[in-house]
Amino acid sequence: MCGIWALFGSDECLSVQCLSAMKIAHRGPDAFRFENVNGFTNCCFGFHRLAVVDQLYGMQPIRVKKFPYLWLCYNGEIYNFKQLQKQFGFDYQTLVDGEVILHLYNRGGIEQTASMLDGVFAFILLDTANRKVFLARDTYGVRPLFKVLTDDGFLGVCSEAKGLINLKHSTSLCSKVEPFLPGHYEVLDLKPSGKVASVELVKFHICKDEPLHAACDTVEALPSAGFDLETVKSNIRILFENAVRKRLMAHRRIGCLLSGGLDSSLVAAVLLKLMKEMNISYPLQTFAIGMENSPDLLAARKVAAHIGSEHHEVVLNTEEGIQAIEEVIFSLETYDITTIRASIGMYLVSKYIRKKTDSVVIFSGEGSDELTQGYIYFHKAPSPEEAAEESERLLKELYLFDVLRADRTTAAHGLELRVPFLDHRFTSYYLSLPAELRIPKNGIEKYLLRLSFEDSNLLPKEILWRPKEAFSDGIASVKKSWFSILQDYIDQQVDDLLLEKAVEKYPFNPPKTKESYYYRQIFEKHYSGRSSWLPHYWMPRWVKATDPSARTLKHYKSATQE
Numbered sequence: 001m002c003g004i005w006a007l008f009g010s011d012e013c014l015s016v017q018c019l020s021a022m023k024i025a026h027r028g029p030d031a032f033r034f035e036n037v038n039g040f041t042n043c044c045f046g047f048h049r050l051a052v053v054d055q056l057y058g059m060q061p062i063r064v065k066k067f068p069y070l071w072l073c074y075n076g077e078i079y080n081f082k083q084l085q086k087q088f089g090f091d092y093q094t095l096v097d098g099e100v101i102l103h104l105y106n107r108g109g110i111e112q113t114a115s116m117l118d119g120v121f122a123f124i125l126l127d128t129a130n131r132k133v134f135l136a137r138d139t140y141g142v143r144p145l146f147k148v149l150t151d152d153g154f155l156g157v158c159s160e161a162k163g164l165i166n167l168k169h170s171t172s173l174c175s176k177v178e179p180f181l182p183g184h185y186e187v188l189d190l191k192p193s194g195k196v197a198s199v200e201l202v203k204f205h206i207c208k209d210e211p212l213h214a215a216c217d218t219v220e221a222l223p224s225a226g227f228d229l230e231t232v233k234s235n236i237r238i239l240f241e242n243a244v245r246k247r248l249m250a251h252r253r254i255g256c257l258l259s260g261g262l263d264s265s266l267v268a269a270v271l272l273k274l275m276k277e278m279n280i281s282y283p284l285q286t287f288a289i290g291m292e293n294s295p296d297l298l299a300a301r302k303v304a305a306h307i308g309s310e311h312h313e314v315v316l317n318t319e320e321g322i323q324a325i326e327e328v329i330f331s332l333e334t335y336d337i338t339t340i341r342a343s344i345g346m347y348l349v350s351k352y353i354r355k356k357t358d359s360v361v362i363f364s365g366e367g368s369d370e371l372t373q374g375y376i377y378f379h380k381a382p383s384p385e386e387a388a389e390e391s392e393r394l395l396k397e398l399y400l401f402d403v404l405r406a407d408r409t410t411a412a413h414g415l416e417l418r419v420p421f422l423d424h425r426f427t428s429y430y431l432s433l434p435a436e437l438r439i440p441k442n443g444i445e446k447y448l449l450r451l452s453f454e455d456s457n458l459l460p461k462e463i464l465w466r467p468k469e470a471f472s473d474g475i476a477s478v479k480k481s482w483f484s485i486l487q488d489y490i491d492q493q494v495d496d497l498l499l500e501k502a503v504e505k506y507p508f509n510p511p512k513t514k515e516s517y518y519y520r521q522i523f524e525k526h527y528s529g530r531s532s533w534l535p536h537y538w539m540p541r542w543v544k545a546t547d548p549s550a551r552t553l554k555h556y557k558s559a560t561q562e
Contacts, residue, residue: 002027002028002047002048002049002050002060002074002075002159003021003024003025003026003027003028003046003047003048003075003158003159003160003163003411004045004046004047004048004060004073004074004075004122004123004124004145004157004158004159005020005021005024005045005046005047005048005073005157005158005159005163006043006044006045006046006073006124006126006155006156006157006158007042007043007044007154007155007156007157007167008040008042008043008133008153008154008155008156008188008190008194008195008196009042009043009152009153009154009155009191009193009194009195009196010042010043010044010154010167010169010194011042011154011168011169011170012167012168012169012170014036014042014044016168017044017167017168018034018044018046019166020158020163020164020166020167021034021046021048021158021163023160023162023163023166024048024158024159024160024162024163025048026048026411026412026413026414027048027050027075027159027160027411027414028047028048028049028050028414029048029050029414030049030050031048031049031059032046032047032048032049033045033046033047033049033059033060033061034046034047035047035061037071037126037128038128039128040128040190040194041194042193042194043126043190043194045060045061045071045073045124047059047060047061047073050360050414050416060072060073060074060098061073061126062074062094062096062098062099062102064093064094064099064102065093066091066093066102066106067102067106069127069128069129069130070102070105070106070125070126070127070128071125071126071128072098072101072102072123072124072125072126073123073124074098074101074121074122074123074124075121075122075123075143075144075145075159076098076119076120076121076122076123076138076142076143077097077119077120077121077247077249077416077418078097078098078100078101078117078118078119078121079097079118079119079246079247079249080116080117080118080119080213080216080217080246081097081098081099081100083216083217083218084100084103084104084116084213084216085100085103086216087216088103088104088107090103097119097249098121098123100117101113101117101121101123101125102125104116104117105125105127105134110125110134110136110185110187111185111202111204112212113125113136114136114185114204114205115204115205115211115212115213116212116213116216117138117213118211118213118217118246118424118425119138120138120140120142120143120419120422121136121137121138121143122136122137122138122143122144122145122159122180123135123136124157126190128190131189131190131191132187132188132189132190133155133187133188133189133190133196134185134186134187134188135147135157135180135185135186135188136184136185136186136204137180137181137182137183137184137185138182138183139182139183139205139207139211139422139424140182140183140207140367140395140398140399140403140422140427141179141181141182141183141398141399141403141404142403142407142417142419142422143159143407144159144160144179144399144404144407144408145157145158145159145179145180146158146159146160146161146163146164146177146178146179146180147164147177147178147180148164148167148175148176148177148178149175149196149198150169150175152195153191153193153195153196153197154169154175154195155188155195155196156177157180159411160333160408161177161179161333161527161530161533162330162333162526162527164177165177165527165530177530178532178533179399179400179533181201181203182396182398182399183203183204183205183206183207184201184202184203184204185201185202185204186198186200186201186202187199187200187202205424207392207395207396207427207428207431208392208428208431208432209428210425210428210429210432211424211425211428213424214424214425214428217242217425218242218245218246219238219239219242219425222235222238222239222429223238227433227434227437229437229451232433232437232448232452233448233451233452235429236426236429236430236448236449236452237452237453237456239423239425239426239429240266240270240420240421240423240426241270241274242423242425242426243420243421243423243425243426244267244270244271244274244363244420245274246423247363247418247420248271248274248275248278248280250360250361250416252360252361252416253282253285253357253358253359253360253361254271254275254280254284254359254361254362254363255284255285255286255287255353255357255359255360255361255362255363256268256271256284256285256286256287256309256362256363256364257286257287257288257346257349257362257363257364257365258286258287258288258300258303258304258309258311259288259296259299259300259365260288260295260296260297260298260299260300260301260302260303260463260466261296261299261365261466262365262368262374262446262449262450262463262464262466263365263366263368263369263374263421264300264364264365265299265300265303265365265459265463265464266365266449266453266458266459267363267364267365267420267421268284268286268303268304268307268309268363269303269306269307269458269459270420270458271284271363272284272307272308272309273307273458283309283310284307284309284310285309285310285311285312285357285359286300286303286304286309286310286311286312287311287312287314287349287352287353287359287362288300288301288304288311288312288313288314288349289313289314289315289316289345289346289348289349289352290313290314290315290316290345291315291316291317291318291482292315294316297313297315299463299466300313301313302460302462302463303459303460303463306459306460306463307458307459312352312353312356312357314348314349314352316345316348318485318489320348321344321345321348321482321485321486322486322489324344324347324348325340325344325518325519325522326522327347327412328340328343328344328347328409329519329522329523329526330522330526331343331347331408331409331411331412332404332405332408332409333404333408333527333530333533334400334404334523334533334534335509335516335519335520335522335523335531335534336400336401336534336537336538337513337515337516337519337537337538337547337548338401338537338538338548339401339402339404339405339538340519341482341483341486342402342405343405343408343409344482345482346405346406346409346410347409347412347413350362350409350410350412350413350415351412351413353413353415354413354414354415359415360414360415360416361415361416361418362410362415362416362417362418363418363419363420364406364410364417364418364419365419365421366398366402366403366406366417366419366421366422367395367398367402367403367419367421367422367427368421368446368449369394369402369446370391370394370395370398370402371391371395371421371422371427371430371431372421372430372438372445372446372448372449373387373390373391373438373439373440373445373446374445374446375394375445375540376445376540377540377541377542377543377545378390378439378440378445379440379443379445380541380542380543381439381542382542383435384434384435384436384438384439385435387435387438387439388431388435388438390541391431391438392431395427398422400534400535400538401538403419403422406419433448444465444467445467450464450465483515483547486515487513487514487515490514490515490518491514493514493518494514494517494518494521498517499511499513499514499517502517502520506520506524506531508531508532509531509534509536509537512546513546513547516537
């Protein structure tokens with residue numbers, strides 16, 4: 001996990017522009033480099049490093065003797081770099097996993113490069129010999145990337161938008177900073193002036209399709225095909241375990257977030273099992289946050305005792321949570337209601353991990369709800385086919401919501417996130433299953449995933465079959481949810497008259513509650529006029545919901561009242 005930043009064709013003094021690169025210093029607390037491009041005095045790279053792999057030679061931009069005309073700045077982890085080396089006979093100069101990007105590009109161009117990378121990534125690749133700039137981002141946008149491109153060809157690229165919004169440029173004061181789309185690469189021509197022109201933007205991977213790199217995965221082919229239930233359950237276990245195993249690549253200590261829900265518990269249980277098999281010398285640290293005696297804390301405690309992790313509990317007090325709201329919104333760069341609610345706990349537990357432990361690489365359960373139809377509103381899906389379509393829509397939008405939350409809250413404290421549920425092989429296989437197999441059954445969401453691990457003894461039965469909790473609600477006490485505590489506080493902060501005039505002040509995505517108005521005010525304070533970064537609020541479908549919290553849904557109420 002690092003922070004990348006680059007400018008091409010800057011009209012302003014680079015030493016002034018460089019101050020913008022410091023806005024993402026939290027992403028890489030170990031080292032910083034700022035480097036001009038030979039022959040292009042108005043082009044430069046900035047890099048903040050969190051040293052996780054090859055601590056000696058991992059500084060960027062990466063340049064190797066074999067390709068002196070290539071410059072690479074990337075953020076991410078490429079899990080199959082050794083398999084690709086073996087398959088194609090690449091001669092690596094460093095131990096850095098990202099070096100494979102240079103070799104793949106030299107061998108087959110940008111399309112093959114992006115398609116063959118098994119991992120999470122956002123990168124800027126400069127080819128001075130052919131005068132090209134390439135940008136690319138992984139399938140689900142697990143690693144963030146933003147860009148700004150002016151009409152006269154000035155390009156700015158950064159891991160977070162905050163590193164671009166204050167850039168100076170002669171022709172425009174408020175250029176449009178926008179997220180780079182996941183699963184895409186862009187080709188730009190580099191002119192002698194250092195300015196660029198976009199040539200094409202290409203989608204290189206659709207989440208349903210088996211990735212091109214599957215041919216050189218550690219699990220090359222599944223032992224059995226077909227959709228009979230036993231085969232499917234076995235394949236799910238094999239691919240999920242493989243997803244966790246490949247993410248063990250690290251020279252820093254590994255930890256795991258543990259809410260006590262199904263997703264994080266499965267990740268923690270499989271992770272600990274594999275760490276033992278690989279004889280990793282230190283115990284796995286697991287981390288839970290919640291208010292005193294909250295459902296998440298109690299369930300996480302049970303899981304930690306079952307798997308035998310070194311468990312840490314962070315008790316959230318209301319005042320601390322409320323005080324964190326503004327810094328959380330600044331980190332997130334969004335005003336989405338449910339994202340902010342869920343981020344407060346994750347931000348504070350990440351802060352604890354950074355200050356009190358030496359765990360740096362943090363596993364988490366993001367992506368499972370979208371992939372395995374874990375949200376409670378999936379019970380209301382009109383048909384299995386519509387549920388499958390909704391699952392794909394949610395996966396495509398992860399970079400706006402859950403993946404954004406998970407990246408920013410951990411990166412704000414210099415931690416690196418790993419999300420095995422979003423493994424390309426695992427997700428493409430799960431999405432290839434018949435729609436009927438994937439829907440909730442017997443009133444239980446994620447039924448197939450739970451069933452697949454029922455006989456594994458990885459988790460206590462009551463955890464394996466624990467109903468879904470929204471993260472922002474699971475950290476609260478049963479009597480009063482975190483979202484209602486927030487609303488009680490915010491009710492005193494926002495006047496009724498302000499809310500009445502919200503549509504006039506904020507015509508795009510107007511706030512409809514005092515809570516959303518409060519968040520929007522803070523967002524506009526830091527990112528004025530950038531409301532288009534969020535195309536729409538996250539809301540459940542097929543139900544008449546006015547609030548994203550699961551606690552407002554009838555299914556949830558009936559489940560908790562039984």
